Amino acid sequence: MGELPPLDLRAPTRLLVLTGAGVSVESGLPAFRGAGGLWDGHRVEDVASPEGFARAPDLVWSFYAARRRAAAAVEPNAAHRALAACETRMRDRFLLVTQNIDGLHMRAGSGRVLELHGSLWRTRCSGCDRPPFADSSEPTATPRCDRCGGALRPDVVWFGEAVDAEADRRTRRFVKDAAQAGERLVFLAVGTSGSVWPASGLVRYAADLGAETWLANLDEADNAGWFDHRVLGPATAVLPALLEV
């Protein structure tokens, strides 16, 4: 990737980072392959859609139990740690929004994290509106809600479902606040294929409000043309260099 100067992140510059599966791949978690692909031997539609869950909830749960087991067995990497260190320096000038559900950013020490696609480590009820709850169990059959008897499900966003509305709102608020304050905003997307809407459209939103946009990926992303700057390379090498940690 050649010589990479660190980003100028001195105050009052704000930094919005979007991370995708590419960041977790380097911890050893397989990349999500998208609609039409296979995921751990399953058609994605069978294990990551409301229709798939309605058809075969036990299969979906055994799949997510395996995801929990796999995520618990790996460690955050240098990219996760670089982002956590950056947050420590920048505080409220920093925001991380992730498409990942594996919790590795939090385990690396990040606190200002919005999870657009939910969390592997929460469960919610498909039958009532009780709040999602922390859960690291690895069920082999569909657990039932002790309040309504409905099927419990992972608190993750599946195909055909909307991203976390509050996470989306707070992300856009962060961009708008910078624009309204007249402060420089850097938007940095890392390890994201650029194919999953609406996360892939965030770059347009940020650019329209004046952000300087960067993309760091192992391969060229589908929406690479929308960025001002592109860096090809593994996140574990690129992020410590760009963020100077």
Ligand SMILES: [Zn+2]
């Ligand atoms: Zn319930």
